[in-house]
Amino acid sequence: MRRAAAIGLALLAVAGDARAQEAGSAGxxxxxxxxxxxxxxxxxxxxxxSLAELASGATVAPDMPGAVLKLRPDAEVAFPVPPSRAPAPGTYGGILRFPALTMPGLYQVTLSEDAWIDVSQDGQTTRPPTAFTVRRDCPTIRKSVRYQFGTTPILIEVSGAKRDTIRIAIAPAE
Structure with missing residues (x-):
């Protein structure tokens, strides 16, 4: 319940800004x-x-919807679950953990850059996405992928990124 309440508070805090941006979307x-x-x-x-900057392997605080993940060369990352797509040479990867959710349901994982993600809740297998959306010409967000999540911790593995940082957020689907 605490994680859902924290996400709810974070959503309320930025809702005004998001509505203002939406209303003035000319920019x-x-x-x-x-x-x-x-x-x-x-x-x-x-x-x-104020988005937290975290090293690969870190866990996001329960009151934060996301973070800036510092990536490392893919070859240096010990992925708990092998990536489902082999990363290209010279790319970056990392691991980010989210605490257990209090409410199961449809969530979206959103990335700021081109990268491959694998998501697991048991640390051994990847969860299949239910949907995704990609826009390569949006400078702030590259893609969002929806998953059906239970109430256990979430492991996100990023691979194949061209930059050494990436913004990642998890939020209930609207």
């Missing part, structure tokens, strides 16, 4: 509003200077 590139579902709250989160 937002059209591609950023053309995803298959609204990512306005994620745009606000990814633009916030």
């Amino acid at each position: 937002i590139p059209p591609a950023c509003t053309a995803f298959d579902w609204s990512l306005m709250r994620e745009l606000a989160w990814f633009s916030a200077s």
